[in-house]
Amino acid sequence: MAEKEKLTMAILSGDLERALAAFMLATTGASMGMQVNMFFTFWGLDIIKKNQGGIKSSGLMQKMLNMMNRGGSKRLKLSRFNMFGLGTWMMKKLMKKTNMPSIDEFIALANQMGVNIIACTTTCGVMGIAPELETFRSEVTTLAGAAYFLGEASESKVVLFI
Amino acid sequence: MKSDYSLDCMGLYCPMPIVKTAEKVKDLEVGEVLEIVADDKGIKQDMPAWCKATGHQFLGIEEADKEIKVYVKKTHK
Numbered sequence: 074m075a076e077k078e079k080l081t082m083a084i085l086s087g088d089l090e091r092a093l094a095a096f097m098l099a100t101t102g103a104s105m106g107m108q109v110n111m112f113f114t115f116w117g118l119d120i121i122k123k124n125q126g127g128i129k130s131s132g133l134m135q136k137m138l139n140m141m142n143r144g145g146s147k148r149l150k151l152s153r154f155n156m157f158g159l160g161t162w163m164m165k166k167l168m169k170k171t172n173m174p175s176i177d178e179f180i181a182l183a184n185q186m187g188v189n190i191i192a193c194t195t196t197c198g199v200m201g202i203a204p205e206l207e208t209f210r211s212e213v214t215t216l217a218g219a220a221y222f223l224g225e226a227s228e229s230k231v232v233l234f235i
Numbered sequence: 236m237k238s239d240y241s242l243d244c245m246g247l248y249c250p251m252p253i254v255k256t257a258e259k260v261k262d263l264e265v266g267e268v269l270e271i272v273a274d275d276k277g278i279k280q281d282m283p284a285w286c287k288a289t290g291h292q293f294l295g296i297e298e299a300d301k302e303i304k305v306y307v308k309k310t311h312k
């Protein structure tokens with residue numbers, strides 16, 4: 074085949090179902106021989122924050138924000154029918170029953186398949202999250218800004234905003 | 236249809252049959268045929284699309300009861 078086609082996604086949402094859809098497309102794209110970029114920004118950063126430990130942050134408002142919104146794949150919720158966690162718990166049960174990978178399994182799979190997982194440094198700055206790789210899970214490979222996203226997007230056949 | 240390998244994707248939903256097929260095809264030699272056994276109806280559209288994107292040859296579908304058998308021939312490294 075000629076040069077690899079590219080798929081670039083900007084993931085703004087930290088909703089569980091959107092995160093799952095993004096990773097389904099990412100792993101499928103990689104399976105189809107595409108080079109895949111996933112650019113996480115705003116609430117999307119919650120998906121790729123480490124699950125363990127505290128989130129290093131600076132500034133009072135940012136500290137409050139990160140206390141109320143800890144993030145991490147284990148804390149993602151459905152956008153509808155969360156019902157104080159009951160709906161999300163049920164969805165996770167159903168996913169297991171139908172042999173769907175969990176969000177953690179999807180992230181690991183995407184990483185194995187060479188998907189480029191990028192954390193947006195600008196939103197890290199705004200939200201007071203330390204823009205370092207240690208803030209994020211090990212699958213995150215790149216820290217970058219809008220220019221990097223647009224550079225990749227302009228070379229991509231498929232660009233999605235999630 | 237005759238095949239060299241079979242891949243069991245029963246009970247798996249999109250995108251797992253595609254992900255597994257892409258992984259498995261790597262182990263095949265050029266010219267060998269892979270049979271994918273699945274029960275997710277999406278595969279009937281997904282596998283031809285995957286073949287179109289990757290350049291491998293889509294040979295056809297056989298359906299019996301709930302089993303959908305899809306055949307793919309590896310055409311290049």
